[in-house]
Every structure is written in C-alpha cells, then in structure tokens.
Amino acid sequence: MKYAPDDYSFSAGEKEKLLRRIELFRSATGTSKGILPTLVTTSGLKRNANAAMITNVVTLDDLFRG
Numbered sequence: 001m002k003y004a005p006d007d008y009s010f011s012a013g014e015k016e017k018l019l020r021r022i023e024l025f026r027s028a029t030g031t032s033k034g035i036l037p038t039l040v041t042t043s044g045l046k047r048n049a050n051a052a053m054i055t056n057v058v059t060l061d062d063l064f065r066g
Contacts, residue, residue: 002039007046010039015050 002008022035038056039045045057 002041004041004043007044008039008041009046010048010051010054012050015053018053 018037022037025031025035036055037053038058039054040058042060044059045051045054
C-alpha cells in the first residue's frame, strides 16, 4: 500500500525491491503459480517502464464507491 497525493510513480529501486520480495516469497512457499503484484493507492499509478510489472491497481474510489 502506498500513499501519494497524485498518481504514484514506481521507481527503479522499488521495482528491484519488489522483484526480490517476489523471489523470496517463491522460495519460502515453493509455489510455481503466477504472482500478480497489486498496488493499493489513493489515486492511481503513473505508468512508466518500472510500473509495467504491476498487474492490478486498487484506488480509494474502488474501495469506497457507492
């Protein structure tokens, strides 16, 4: 989960950190299933080369709609 006043910008450092966490999860659980990184944020994700690995984005509007 990340808070940002505007669309969240995913940096190269964060991408590497997430890749390490995914590999740690795979080795700890022994899973061979696909892992779908999902970002929960206030307003959205700014699309850039680093953000391509984020498969799903959940925003406040998604959580508190209606």
